[in-house]
Amino acid sequence: MRLVRIGAPGAEVPAVLGDDGVTYAITGLTDDIDGAFLASGGIERVRQAMTEGALPPLNATGRRIGAPVARPGKVVCVGLNYRDHAEETGAAVPERPVVFMKDPSTVVGPYDEVLIPRGSAKTDWEVELAVVIGREARYVGSPAEALEYIAGCAISNDVSEREFQLEYSAQWDLGKSCETFNPLGPWLVTLDEVGDPQALGLRLTVNGDTRQNGTTKNMIFDVTYLVWYLSQYMVLRPGDVINTGTPAGVALGLPGTPYLRDGDTVELSIDGLGTQRQTFSNA
Structure with a gap:
């Protein structure tokens, strides 16, 4: 998976890039992509949600990409x-x-x-x-x-x-x-x-x-x-x-x-x- 954070500095939205080229928000699973997310099995939760098709698309066009x-x-x-x-x-x-x-x-x-x-x-x-x-x-x-x-x-x-x-x-x-x-x-x-x-x-x-x-x-x-x-x-x-x-x-x-x-x-x-x-x- 390719995890990404999108938005202005300090207000980035956590997301994941799908194989279909669509960016999906993962705000329902975590507030951010950080140490707590990684330590608590966040990657596995996102992978499962992707498999289930449970993530909403996020319009990332023209928006800043933050550090991941x-x-x-x-x-x-x-x-x-x-x-x-x-x-x-x-x-x-x-x-x-x-x-x-x-x-x-x-x-x-x-x-x-x-x-x-x-x-x-x-x-x-x-x-x-x-x-x-x-x-x-x-x-x-x-x-x-x-x-x-x-x-x-x-x-x-x-x-x-x-x-x-x-x-x-x-x-x-x-x-x-x-x-x-x-x-x-x-x-x-x-x-x-x-x-x-x-x-x-x-x-x-x-x-x-x-x-x-x-x-x-x-x-x-x-x-x-x-x-x-x-x-x-x-x-x-x-x-x-x-x-x-x-x-x-x-x-x-x-x-x-x-x-x-x-x-x-x-x-x-x-x-x-x-x-x-x-x-x-x-x-």
């Missing part, structure tokens, strides 16, 4: 998780996942405006596979068990300000948690429909020019390993988002390639997960 998960408790990010990306940035290939956190309030809709921070000279793009946790993951026994804890996947743009991230502090947070720096969506695609999360193509263009064209099969640490690994150090709760890393092709790794400027347009896509498009504007 409301108010994630945390956004956990994994850096340098593609060998080609580590190499292009001059970093050593990590022996263990490089983990950092991103302010959850950075999460915005997939077509929302993204703000270039004041004083920024190096705002960068990163197409990533986002994993959404479906039930509490605490000391997961093995990577093989990790799929049981995943609700689904979405596209994430892990927008980064490289000066803030790498030159202003020993921590990455300053360059990762600027407002609007994590467009997510358009859909939360349930894991049964995603298929193999390690067989997805990722693409990103800037003003129509291809910058990133990779595949999740080239992750250093795969999705199940990451969920298992993170659960050994923190409790992953329903609705939490994991950004799993980006392939080569970011501005940081392409000498002479300009960073993002006011008016630039970025488009992202991942196989089966839809497409994002953002215009960048000065804050």
